[in-house]
Amino acid sequence: MQKFTTVDLLRDTKTVTMAADRHPVAITQHRKPRYVLMTYDEFEAMKSRGDPRRVYTVGEAPQELIDMIIPELDRLIAEGEDANG
Incomplete structure (x- = not known):
């Protein structure tokens, strides 16, 4: 440019x-x-x-998006629990 x-x-x-x-x-x-x-x-x-x-509320998110997000959230929660002992 x-x-x-x-x-x-x-x-x-x-x-x-x-x-x-x-x-x-x-x-x-x-x-x-x-x-x-x-x-x-x-x-x-x-x-x-x-x-x-686009922004979705929990109830309106498409299933394919939920299927991508949930495993990553679970992983992050597990990492947080491991770090806290």
Whole structure:
């Protein structure tokens, strides 16, 4: 990802926005990435893909997820019991 400073953005907005027309660019502040500048169309496309993560309550978790989690929880509990004597 191409990077520009906040000073670059203030001094040469045209160059920074032209770069953002091709692909998202990082805007840095105090040498750390702080912002991302992208076209509105890219932003809308990103929003429409959504966040695939999901939170479940105990009663609604799919069985395949439960089957993966329970053995690991049992292992961690056993390790904790062994460490405590």
